[in-house]
Amino acid sequence: MSLAKITRIPGRALAVPGDDIDTDRIIPARFLRCVTFDGLGEHAFRDERFTPEGVAREHPMNRPDAREASILVSGQNFGCGSSREHAPQSLWRFGFKAIIAGSFAEIFFGNSTGIGVPCVTLGPGDLAALTAWVQANPAGEVAVDLEAMTVSAGGKVMRAAMPDSARSSLTAGKWDSIADLLEGGAETGRVAKTLPYVA
Amino acid sequence: MAKTLFQKVWDAHAVRLLPNGQTQLFIGTHLIHEVTSPQAFGMIRDLGLKVRYPHRTFATVDHIVPTNELREPYSDPIAQEMIEALRKNTRDHGIRFFDTNTGAQGIVHMVGPEQGITQPGTTIACGDSHTATHGAFGAIAFGIGTTQVRDVLATQTLALSPLKVRRIEVNGALAPGVYAKDVILHIIRLLGVNGGLGYAYEYAGSTFDNFSLEERMTVCNMSIEGGARCGYVNPDQKTFDYLKGRPHAPKAAEWDAAVARWRSFASDPGCAYDDIVRIDAASIRPTVTWGITPGQAIFIDEAMPVPATLKDGDRATAEEAYRHMKLAPGLPIKGTKVDVAFLGSCTNGRISDLREVARHLKGRKVKAGLKAIVVPGSQITAAQAEKEGLAEVFRDAGFEWRGAGCSMCLAMNPDKLVGDQLCASSSNRNFKGRQGSITGRTVLMSPLMVAAAAITGEVADAREVFGIR
Ligand code: SF4
Numbered sequence: 156m157s158l159a160k161i162t163r164i165p166g167r168a169l170a171v172p173g174d175d176i177d178t179d180r181i182i183p184a185r186f187l188r189c190v191t192f193d194g195l196g197e198h199a200f201r202d203e204r205f206t207p208e209g210v211a212r213e214h215p216m217n218r219p220d221a222r223e224a225s226i227l228v229s230g231q232n233f234g235c236g237s238s239r240e241h242a243p244q245s246l247w248r249f250g251f252k253a254i255i256a257g258s259f260a261e262i263f264f265g266n267s268t269g270i271g272v273p274c275v276t277l278g279p280g281d282l283a284a285l286t287a288w289v290q291a292n293p294a295g296e297v298a299v300d301l302e303a304m305t306v307s308a309g310g311k312v313m314r315a316a317m318p319d320s321a322r323s324s325l326t327a328g329k330w331d332s333i334a335d336l337l338e339g340g341a342e343t344g345r346v347a348k349t350l351p352y353v354a
Numbered sequence: 355m356a357k358t359l360f361q362k363v364w365d366a367h368a369v370r371l372l373p374n375g376q377t378q379l380f381i382g383t384h385l386i387h388e389v390t391s392p393q394a395f396g397m398i399r400d401l402g403l404k405v406r407y408p409h410r411t412f413a414t415v416d417h418i419v420p421t422n423e424l425r426e427p428y429s430d431p432i433a434q435e436m437i438e439a440l441r442k443n444t445r446d447h448g449i450r451f452f453d454t455n456t457g458a459q460g461i462v463h464m465v466g467p468e469q470g471i472t473q474p475g476t477t478i479a480c481g482d483s484h485t486a487t488h489g490a491f492g493a494i495a496f497g498i499g500t501t502q503v504r505d506v507l508a509t510q511t512l513a514l515s516p517l518k519v520r521r522i523e524v525n526g527a528l529a530p531g532v533y534a535k536d537v538i539l540h541i542i543r544l545l546g547v548n549g550g551l552g553y554a555y556e557y558a559g560s561t562f563d564n565f566s567l568e569e570r571m572t573v574c575n576m577s578i579e580g581g582a583r584c585g586y587v588n589p590d591q592k593t594f595d596y597l598k599g600r601p602h603a604p605k606a607a608e609w610d611a612a613v614a615r616w617r618s619f620a621s622d623p624g625c626a627y628d629d630i631v632r633i634d635a636a637s638i639r640p641t642v643t644w645g646i647t648p649g650q651a652i653f654i655d656e657a658m659p660v661p662a663t664l665k666d667g668d669r670a671t672a673e674e675a676y677r678h679m680k681l682a683p684g685l686p687i688k689g690t691k692v693d694v695a696f697l698g699s700c701t702n703g704r705i706s707d708l709r710e711v712a713r714h715l716k717g718r719k720v721k722a723g724l725k726a727i728v729v730p731g732s733q734i735t736a737a738q739a740e741k742e743g744l745a746e747v748f749r750d751a752g753f754e755w756r757g758a759g760c761s762m763c764l765a766m767n768p769d770k771l772v773g774d775q776l777c778a779s780s781s782n783r784n785f786k787g788r789q790g791s792i793t794g795r796t797v798l799m800s801p802l803m804v805a806a807a808a809i810t811g812e813v814a815d816a817r818e819v820f821g822i823r
Contacts, residue, residue: 173674174667174670175547175548175647175671177783179785179787179788180785180786180787184788184790185766185790187389187766188418188430188432188436188766190393190396190435190436190439191392191393191396192393192500202786202792207793231667235547235647236483237482237483237764237783238390238483238485238497238499239389239499240393240481240499240500241500258548260551260581262483262497262578265499265502266499266500266501270501319374320374320375320376321374324374327374332372332512333401333504333508333509335373335513336378336505336508336509336512337403339369339370339372339378339509339511342369342370343369343378346367347380347407349366350367350380350382351608351612351615352382352383352473352476352604353380353407
């Protein structure tokens with residue numbers, strides 16, 4: 156399957172600071188009552204952005220230009236909790252094409268990179284500096300470069316990190332695992348035959 | 355060379371190395387439910403693919419089912435659409451579905467073990483983060499996202515990178531009134547909510563040897579709350595005894611060979627671990643959470659921490675937690691008013707949980723004005739509890755006795771907190787809004803502590819309430 160090679164994501168960034176932001180907060184459970192992912196973008200961070208009565212709160216993602224941002228910046232252990240792919244799906248549909256954080260929960264990381272949304276980490280000092288810069292320069296350009304493994308903003312270039320398996324899949328345009336997995340079909344059949352509980 | 359169970363299971367299921375360095379891993383058992391599977395079936399349909407091994411996928415419905423009224427159509431039309439989508443998808447692809455009329459429906463992490471589908475030395479995947487529960491049987495069980503559910507449906511494999519293994523050894527006897535739930539809350543408190551990133555947790559030691567399979571499940575269930583994607587206990591005689599005679603367990607002639615094979619997967623003596631943590635069981639006391647992450651936990655007789663005394667990274671989350679929970683640092687959590695008591699979920703909705711609570715609850719009454727519900731995790735558990743007279747004990751005490759499902763663990767069905775109600779809950783997550791109200795508050799604890807809260811109307815020490823010493 157040929158997919159776009161994802162090597163560089165330039166664009167405006169939006170900071171939603173905080174550690175341990177869980178997937179219940181990214182997309183509350185009531186929005187999992189669905190049989191498609193369509194329309195989930197509207198509901199990203201819903202309960203942080205709106206009161207129960209639907210009144211908009213002060214939140215970076217409620218700014219008029221929020222949907223022009225293509226990079227989300229957050230804290231440690233981003234995406235912890237439930238395995239719902241609805242979380243990265245909602246962020247992607249909101250407009251985020253890359254996420255920068257201090258660290259990522261594993262299932263969230265796999266779900267995101269698997270749909271072509273790179274998740275890169277920065278050290279604590281750089282992350283704090285980037286967050287402050289993004290807050291001060293909402294229209295400024297940030298770039299995530301997966302070949303150089305850097306994040307650049309305001310003339311500053313910071314070293315970013317991401318496990319190489321996910322990075323190389325994105326840059327090679329092979330981030331959707333299905334093609335590779337189908338290719339191993341015959342070997343899969345051979346392994347199945349060695350497992351008594353499968354046969 | 356001496357190997358861990360994780361390595362042995364991995365090696366037995368590795369198909370090949372992928373170009374990006376990950377391993378294509380065979381997934382022997384695939385469990386699905388109504389929330390994370392419909393989009394995956396849509397994807398394979400769009401790609402023109404088929405389900406490769408339909409007999410290795412098993413389905414149940416748990417998150418959206420109402421627990422007080424099974425009549426269809428459900429009051430929530432979207433819930434109805436979801437269960438119908440699962441019926442259609444399982445029918446179209448020839449997948450076994452434990453539907454609500456089978457007597458065997460329940461939370462996916464209870465159905466697998468009850469049916470004997472969950473077996474040692476196997477790989478299991480499910481589009482649900484609490485899949486590690488099945489590790490209690492010595493399986494390597496992964497929670498996955500919907501695109502990966504598609505991968506398993508179409509290829510019976512996943513692209514994964516191996517995990518490191520941390521052995522968590524708990525030794526000794528737990529004090530009376532201290533349960534498996536306290537053990538895992540304590541582990542998460544010690545190692546942190548992201549302490550398990552990149553690891554599988556191997557739970558071991560005499561405390562685990564003595565645990566029943568149900569207690570082992572309670573601990574493995576919450577591995578993900580500690581950041582670990584997998585958690586497991588090496589299989590032993592108790593594991594085999596639990597499985598014997600279950601519908602999907604090997605039969606007659608195959609049984610002995612299966613047991614021998616299962617046994618061979620246990621970690622070898624002297625194998626190397628990436629990390630080892632040792633905990634003295636006697637040091638653990640009944641534990642409750644006070645905040646909005648499962649790591650924000652204290653012993654019931656401790657005071658809630660003062661943010662200024664916490665590590666840098668923990669301080670901001672603690673302040674946020676106090677704002678949300680409307681609790682005050684430095685004070686005891688004991689005595690905090692409780693509005694709702696929820697007994698259930700894949701952490702603690704099993705028959706042994708219901709037995710233990712009912713044993714102490716007999717003759718006691720739920721505090722007037724407090725809403726208390728018991729939601730058995732599966733229809734089989736519910737029927738067993740009725741048969742043993744446990745349901746009656748709960749009803750007599752003033753608990754609502756409900757049908758099987760996830761219910762107020764995440765409130766995707768009609769069971770929800772209202773406003774800023776505080777819920778004493780035997781579930782696994784205390785995230786903001788988790789129980790269905792944005793401002794709702796959750797205090798996680800063991801089932802008996804939930805009962806103590808239900809009776810007293812406040813966060814209480816079950817040992818005092820029930821005279822346990
Ligand atoms: S009981 Fe709770 S944690 Fe378990 S599967 Fe259901 S929603 Fe998830």
